Amino acid sequence: MNLALPPYTMRYSKKAKYLQIRIVNCSLEIVIPNKKRVTSQDIITFIQKKQAWINRNITLIQDPTLPTDISLPAIQQAWQVKYLATEHPGITLLTNPSQQLTLIGNTTNIPLCFKKLREWLRQLAGHHLPLTLQQLSQETGLTFQRLQIRHNTTRWGSCSSKQHINLCCKLLFLPPALVRHILLHELCHTRIMRHNKAFWQLLDSLDNLTTLHRKQIHTVTRQLPSWTL
Known part of the structure; x- marks a missing residue:
């Protein structure tokens, strides 16, 4: 049954x-x-x-739960989240320098709160990930043509044959070593598109802990907070 x-x-x-x-x-x-x-x-x-x-x-x-704190190891930030219910049908999200988020409005609408938090996460990632990718590009000599930050549901990143890289804003939940591994993975695709032997050799030459990092990424993926899904 x-x-x-x-x-x-x-x-x-x-x-x-x-x-x-x-x-x-x-x-x-x-x-x-x-x-x-x-x-x-x-x-x-x-x-x-x-x-x-x-x-x-x-x-x-x-039973989705609204977060009261958000830890982002990739950028070493820890945010507190507060909710202020009003009669307004929408949600306004405010931030302050002390790393506090305040959601104001229809906070009983959990999917809407989740949406606002995802929008904030994507914007925050847009401030940090491009700089990290550019630094790795300069270190490795692997160049890319364009970068977009998205809220992907299944992929941490992707790279097209035109060397256009997409990165997921949820990378901020990973420790820096895993973020570096994923960004190196996508940069390697600017030279070798397929996951063939040459690709893995190139990635291993840039990250000698590739096997360990791949296993850790699978574990972390299952631990992402519900509002990011």
Whole structure:
């Protein structure tokens, strides 16, 4: 007998190559590739296979919690978060130099609060990650043409054949050594696009703890706060 699932939505994607399941705004989302024929039974089977993952993450959907503090090891910052409820339907986010965030407005709307926090995180990452990437580019001689900071749901970063690098704002939750590893990974793609032997040799030459860092990244990914998902 299958466990009852919380409500979920389905979204078609041009970029997706296979079925994916995500948590978006405190609810489940099934991502379906545009070019793939998927039946209703395929969706049911996929969800059943992902039941263990759903069980592990169900509290993020059923009982999302607003953060009262945010620790960002990548930039050695620790923020306090306060909430001020008003009758205003929206949310205003204020910051001050003492690293305190204040969300004012409809703070009972948890998905809206999460959205505002993600916007703030992306903006903060936009101030810090470009400088770090530029420094590593100069150190390694691996150049890039463009950088964008995004709030990705599954990737820490990516690099196109045009040497356009995208970085996820959630990198701020990682320790500096792991941020460095991921940025080096993307810079290596400016020279070698595929994950072949030459790519890993290049990355290993720049980060001799590549194997350890890759394992640590998998662990940290499972520990990200719910509002970032």
